[in-house]
Amino acid sequence: RSHFGVNSETRLGEIYSVRLLQKLHLSIILTDIVMAPDQKTFVFSEVSKHNKTLDCWVIISGKVFDVTPFMEDHPGGSEVLLAATGKDATNDFEDVGHSEEARDLMDKYYIGKIDKSTVPAKRQYVLSENQSYSSNKSGFIVKILQFLVPFIILGLGFAVRAYTKDKSD
Numbered sequence: 678r679s680h681f682g683v684n685s686e687t688r689l690g691e692i693y694s695v696r697l698l699q700k701l702h703l704s705i706i707l708t709d710i711v712m713a714p715d716q717k718t719f720v721f722s723e724v725s726k727h728n729k730t731l732d733c734w735v736i737i738s739g740k741v742f743d744v745t746p747f748m749e750d751h752p753g754g755s756e757v758l759l760a761a762t763g764k765d766a767t768n769d770f771e772d773v774g775h776s777e778e779a780r781d782l783m784d785k786y787y788i789g790k791i792d793k794s795t796v797p798a799k800r801q802y803v804l805s806e807n808q809s810y811s812s813n814k815s816g817f818i819v820k821i822l823q824f825l826v827p828f829i830i831l832g833l834g835f836a837v838r839a840y841t842k843d844k845s846d
């Protein structure tokens with residue numbers, strides 16, 4: 678009789694632990710579903726497109742924030758937020774020494790994570806075609822002029838010498 682009792686108890690225990698595991702599993706699935714929108718991972722090229730006053734995303738500590746609704750209210754101004762786009766702004770943010778309140782405020786603008794492998798080490802300034810062409814061209818002319826200056830001086834020297842020689846003869 679006692680043998681039977683022990684057996685049924687362990688079975689009951691097994692059933693309970695299986696149910697517990699099932700519940701745990703269900704709650705994990707539910708948390709995944711609820712949290713999924715917050716866990717979106719962006720690539721840098723996508724985030725860096727949002728670099729305007731009316732559409733501004735910044736990357737801080739591996740997270741992406743859409744600070745568009747905050748531009749006007751940011752105590753540091755909208756310009757610094759604009760300047761913080763197109764790069765990992767973690768250092769900029771930390772250098773200011775933002776308060777705990779500022780950090781709490783960030784949750785409001787959190788939209789997802791950043792795939793860190795897509796963030797370039799240095800800020801990339803993308804020149805328009807015209808800009809890069811004209812700056813290359815003027816750089817080339819300056820180089821030629823710099824190269825020619827000693828020859829012009831030398832030429833002038835010879836010219837002056839020849840001129841004074843002719844006169845004295």
Ligand code: HEM
Nearest residue numbers: 735742752753757761766769770773774775776779782783
């Ligand atoms: C979601 C992102 C951000 C939030 C929620 C935020 C919030 C705040 C808040 C609440 C303040 C007032 C002072 C304080 O409480 O610390 C502040 C000041 C400031 N923030 Fe931000 N900030 C953000 C991002 C940035 C970034 C990326 C920069 C880039 C450098 C920046 C630069 C500044 C500056 C310069 C000040 C002014 C400090 C002063 O004059 O005392 N912030 N910010």
